[in-house]
Amino acid sequence: MKALILLRLALASAWNRRYALGLTLLSITLAAALLLGVERLRAGAREGFSSALSGTDLVVGARGSHAHLLLYSVFRIGEPTPNLSWAAAQRIAAHPAVAWTVPISLGDAHRGFPVVGTQPDYFKRYQYGDAQALALTRGRLFDSLFEAVIGASVARELGYTLDQSIVLAHGSPELEGAEHRDKPFRVVGILAPTGTPVDRSVHISLASMEAIHVDWQGGMPLAGLSVPPELVRKFDLTPKTITAQLVGLKHRSDVFRLQRELNTAPGEALSAAMPGVVLDQLWQMLAAGERTLQAVSALVAAVSLAGLMAVILAGLDARRRELAILRSVGARPREVLALLIIEGLGITLAGCLLGLVLLQWAVWLGGAWLQSRFGIVVAGLWPGQDEWLRLAGIVATGLLASLLPAWRAYRLSLADGLSPRL
Template structure:
């Protein structure tokens, strides 16, 4: 009876209740969305790389090196020589290396030049290996393996021909038209920047830049691909390389060896420590956003309390009738509390539904533009705790109109 009466009472005040629900819904949506983006961004970044002991590149900030080499964000300040790469990769502490060469793109998607070691040793999400949906790894100079998102976005399949562009902008006027690549493999989805990367061999990167100077093609050979077969395609430099060590105990020793390398200035970073620095930098922003979202919710709950108080005077006759038919004062107090909880419950349901639909609709945009693979919604501990806190705050703020109703009956 009480539940039905509370529901009918709210339906009788559709406009006022509807505006209150809208206010609380927007507040909850902002709060839950901020929490969800924060959690998913951390998960997305953390699972991108696994099992790599060190990342080595030209001397720069460790965050910059991490972002451009792993997350496809930003640009390298300089390259490192192939000779230095070979010398360091042959050190006794090193188990395997993955060289990477960046600087080209295909329709806005970054191109990564590497070797077969990439598919053998690179791992993500708790040491999961890269797998293929279709095709195989590259073996020829002008063969490419594309990420799953690229295949879906551009409707590519194995056997298609693609051309790479100089630079990383979405629109480029400097295309390597004389050296098309054939798609020989499409990777399984990973939820990482791998999905948005075109992978080619290092000698393929070197081949397309033969005859180029300062971003301009000087070769003008229609059969340039045939000319490159007779040339030495050993790279002169690479952007960075990832290292797996024989023993974790040698991590800091080898890092110091790289950082004090005399032949050229280089930087070796531990991915986990670099990510920790990123989270520390983002911590202040996260706290500010959390405070703002809680203040917005607090204002919405105060608005709910104010509306309930304003309705007390209008509902005096309603309460008198209820008392006349035998309703106790606790019945009326429970009625007011239940109405407030109904409003918040509906707001929670709408905000969660809206957030799920919103993130689902924006998934492609977030992946393409920001490299974030954000799921629709997950009911983890933090989300459930927030909902419980909101319900608790609703009960507390509803005490004020309850006290007003209680005094009216004295």
């Protein structure tokens, strides 16, 4: 009975001070949403990074760093890696344990976007996220020379549409050199957004990649020689080298055996990297940034709870007479203590619940946009165990923040409250 009376008194007192407490409630709500939101974004960014390439068991290239190979061939970041010979790629494709392979050839660019030479199987085999396949929003895949399929970011940022004529340039996006103006390409397809490096890539066939370089040697155009597009088909357009090869196995259990076999094979020096393992290792390098984000969100929550304590403390002087009257009608000091704790705990609980509701609404509203634009897969609507623990931490901190004002009210004497000092 007394607990119910205290709860009613706490609600009435809070309503009487609703404007000041409302601002505190708002700050706790935003702090809780930020603390949980940063954690969800961190987890989503890690998941999106690790699953930028899913469904591929190995990425094979020339001997070198596995991280360098993945960064360049998958994310198009960093210095070019040594090339893999086409003969070696064919031997890998013929291996009894291999189900499929997709070659990737890099080295050219278009207005700051990397050009990827590959085969039509690339669009079926390349998967991201939870085994999601690439899809076209408009057009079709290339099936002839000098046709290109562009990513969603390329189309959006450059304003390209189907049948757009584009000219590729020799060299990486950072070091674009001479343009292949004599062999323009036509955009025949535009891919749906994926939040992966595919969005920022221009895709052409391996034969097209060879075709634009038939009159080049050593990375430079041959002086006095220019082969027109209509004569290019007379040349052998089989690639001599590629940048890397995506490999899918018949049985996932063979991955370690084949990786060891390729890494130690005699002849051409090869590197076979497991994408999931390497991407997890790369993400560990960003751990300092993760901790910084978590620390900032925790500080915001702490500041909001400190504001709650400040509001209750500031309101004590105005409430000294109110609390003294409660004492005079029979309320015990511990009941006054409980009253203020209930108020502080109630505001904290309400802020946590509203923060959770705000976060769920934001996830529902912007989750699909985050995934398509940035590749961040935000977790489902129901909070996970870590989120419940963070909410419990906020509630516990709010309880501690309300103890100091409550203790001060507990120690106020009845006479002090009835005759407050001016």
